[in-house]
Amino acid sequence: MAEPILEVAGLVKHYPLTRGVLFHKQVGAVKAVDGVDFTLGRGETLGIVGESGCGKSTVAKMLCNLERPTAGSIRFKGEEITRLSGRALKAVRRNIQMVFQDPYTSLNPRMTVGDIIGEPYDIHPEAAPKGDRRRRVRDLLDVVGLDPDYANRYPHQFSGGQRQRIGIARGLALRPEVIVADEPVSALDVSVQAQVINLLDRLQSEFDLSYVFIAHDLSIVRHISDRVGVMYLGRIVETGRDTEIYDHPTHPYTQALLSAVPVPDPEARAHRARIILTGDVPSPTDIPSGCRFRTRCWKARDRCAREVPVLAVPAAFRDVRGAAAHASACHFAEEAVPGGVVEPGANGDGPG
Ligand SMILES: Nc1ncnc2c1ncn2[C@@H]1O[C@H](COP(=O)(O)OP(=O)(O)OP(=O)(O)O)[C@@H](O)[C@H]1O
């Protein structure tokens, strides 16, 4: 693996649940992120995938220092960044930038595009001398495939895809080393999604960037990710290289998510089971005992309610070099069928 640029260990964010107007007695906690570990290599893209509410945006905000973790560590190029303040915090913030999900609400409608892209220079004046900002903004527009003369226009004059390009240009203004993109294409039409992903791909090599790319759908991150982490209820439940996750998922949750991804090849489609997840995601205030996925898992057994599965390479796969040899937080990951295919009818739904 490439030299690590971000190292995340035991990351936790619990929001207190309080009752009472005067004394705010704490009666519980929203366990939005509940112990997340991963490493991002320089120049690499880590895709983070999971259903709505599983804690993806909360992880993103902690990486960008927009939220303070309840516990855990985030290292940027070896330096712990969760407890920084003042000038040191500002310097790190410059290096880890966020691209937001919704290009319709994340751009201030009363500012010109040029002012939006150049705004980071107001906060970090050291990054660009005042006389040079106009030229830099024009360059940034050009880099993201927009006409530099658009700098005087307003966000409402642009399409969703163009607005996301503006958001990306702003994210690049301070020449960060890491970009955390929180569902950057989820609000866009399918036809535009690929263009924005291709742009991010090109910018990655041009600017030597490392990406954390968040999505709720495994098919979106496939083209851009070197590695993928699948999140469920505040934790990563399976992680590995893209081929390991797509060709040999060993966690039932990943298998279910993948079974919903369209397969163009009819023969492959015929051999694949549709696993329909039943029930709702449990509340992050009341996480199930043992395996947090057990209330929706078709493979759950008694042990799953008692023991928390550790995110690790299953013992039987440790000495083999196949696609199965990647970390999975399931007691029965070893039973996953080679090729990632789950027998049709595994949960009574038959092939889709
Ligand atoms: N400030 C907050 N106070 C209390 N609970 C919060 C707060 N922010 C987020 N949460 C809760 O934490 C959980 C995780 O939220 P988060 O936004 O990180 O999920 P997500 O995976 O990004 O979801 P989505 O796909 O909908 O964007 C949710 O249950 C959410 O309601």
Ligand code: SF4
């Ligand atoms: S540990 Fe049990 S409940 Fe959890 S994913 Fe594996 S089989 Fe399902």
Ligand SMILES: [Mg+2]
């Ligand atoms: Mg989110």
